[in-house]
Amino acid sequence: MSKTYYDPADLRKFGNITEWSEELGKKFFEYYNSVFQEGALSAREKALIALSVSHVVKCPYCIDAYTKDGLQRGITKEEMMEAVHAGAAIESGATLVHAVQMMNKVNKLDV
Amino acid sequence: MLKSLKKRESELANSKRQLEILSNGIFQNGELPKFANKISESNQFPLKAKKLEILQINVGYMCNQVCSHCHVDAGPDRKEIMTRVTMQQCLDVIKKTGTHTLDLTGGAPEMNPDFRWFVEEASKIGVKDFIVRSNLTIIRANKKYYDLPEFFKKHNVHVISSMPHWTRGKTDKQRGEGVFDQSIKALLELNRIGYGMPNSELKLDLVYNPSGAFLPGDQSSMEKDFKKALLEDFDIQFHNLFAITNLPISRFLDYLIASDNYEDYMYSLVESYNSTAVANVMCTNTLSISWDGFLYDCDFNQMLNLPVNSKVKHISEYNQELLDNRNIVISQHCYGCTAGAGSSCQGSVA
Numbered sequence: 001m002s003k004t005y006y007d008p009a010d011l012r013k014f015g016n017i018t019e020w021s022e023e024l025g026k027k028f029f030e031y032y033n034s035v036f037q038e039g040a041l042s043a044r045e046k047a048l049i050a051l052s053v054s055h056v057v058k059c060p061y062c063i064d065a066y067t068k069d070g071l072q073r074g075i076t077k078e079e080m081m082e083a084v085h086a087g088a089a090i091e092s093g094a095t096l097v098h099a100v101q102m103m104n105k106v107n108k109l110d111v
Numbered sequence: 112m113l114k115s116l117k118k119r120e121s122e123l124a125n126s127k128r129q130l131e132i133l134s135n136g137i138f139q140n141g142e143l144p145k146f147a148n149k150i151s152e153s154n155q156f157p158l159k160a161k162k163l164e165i166l167q168i169n170v171g172y173m174c175n176q177v178c179s180h181c182h183v184d185a186g187p188d189r190k191e192i193m194t195r196v197t198m199q200q201c202l203d204v205i206k207k208t209g210t211h212t213l214d215l216t217g218g219a220p221e222m223n224p225d226f227r228w229f230v231e232e233a234s235k236i237g238v239k240d241f242i243v244r245s246n247l248t249i250i251r252a253n254k255k256y257y258d259l260p261e262f263f264k265k266h267n268v269h270v271i272s273s274m275p276h277w278t279r280g281k282t283d284k285q286r287g288e289g290v291f292d293q294s295i296k297a298l299l300e301l302n303r304i305g306y307g308m309p310n311s312e313l314k315l316d317l318v319y320n321p322s323g324a325f326l327p328g329d330q331s332s333m334e335k336d337f338k339k340a341l342l343e344d345f346d347i348q349f350h351n352l353f354a355i356t357n358l359p360i361s362r363f364l365d366y367l368i369a370s371d372n373y374e375d376y377m378y379s380l381v382e383s384y385n386s387t388a389v390a391n392v393m394c395t396n397t398l399s400i401s402w403d404g405f406l407y408d409c410d411f412n413q414m415l416n417l418p419v420n421s422k423v424k425h426i427s428e429y430n431q432e433l434l435d436n437r438n439i440v441i442s443q444h445c446y447g448c449t450a451g452a453g454s455s456c457q458g459s460v461a
Contacts, residue, residue: 012378012382042332043329043332044332044336068325071321071322071323071325072321072325072326072327072328073328073329073332073333074276074319074328074333074336074337076278076281
């Protein structure tokens, strides 16, 4: 067993998940590849969304993959950082909006 | 300014050392397949030369820039320069073969003292596409080069220039401080006299090389982004963008090893291997001629000192029959031309 939870070399083995469940693995990768094709959103826009979400879900494999993908598309570091902030803002907003629940509870319980 | 690997006496200035690195390690222990084995899977080994269409002549390794990714290891300290005698031998071959494309490269080809003579003589022959690979900044480097755009126009030269990004930071990081601003000035000058304008016959194309250890993205998408940004920010226009993959040789190999990116980069190249691109790699219809007149399948093989697999080794003994259908000389660097949409001096090939 590896002494660390994450090994960068494991990213290259992602496709191996089909070995233990071929049908579901294949369906997933077909879906995944379709999602990132040009559509109503450009592939570039989707790449920035993916980079942002990679940070929100704190996936080191995804961060590596979509940072490299962004560089390959000519996306600038300023654009990348803004995308991460967009994700971070939603994530922190999601925490802070629960403060309303806290306030409601305080107002109900406190005289 | 950075010095060339040769000037620094780096071990990577030695082509044998580069080839050792490219054949050992992950290619020796079987982690990754050697290029010959990979193309054998699709019955494309040995790779054969087809009809000669492009003569690419490297008129010297001297350059006013020292780009971090340069596969030529070019720079101001490189003194290898093609003589007029060798140029005349090239002209004789162009006449004899009826090659449709003549592609002058370097270094900065304009720094060869016989460059203008060569262009004048070559343009008299009337090849269909006469390319000069100009780094742009040379046009602004010295007063004696200021008239180059007019000179190119006079001889209907097709200008192909490197531009790694539409932002100053990325460009200067790869090509040197101040290169972006000088390149913009040169592009404006070329546009002013008609180069790169819509419907203009004065062709101006740009070359995009990634500014680090990653592959180029989709060429047409990159072209759209480049066109939009250069037009909006600087009112600059050009015709086509060629996305070219950096090959793991010379200064780019040095960078990959120093930054601990070599193995990951080779994995990226091999994982992006596209057998369709193999059929159209440039070495099959191109002949590369070095400053001293020796023949190679491509400019990369020239830098790795891998001469053509033929009895004919030098332009002075040129013989088309002996070069036709020759086996192309390959090594692991060739993965750079077959990754993704493929890569050549004219951009994607698949």
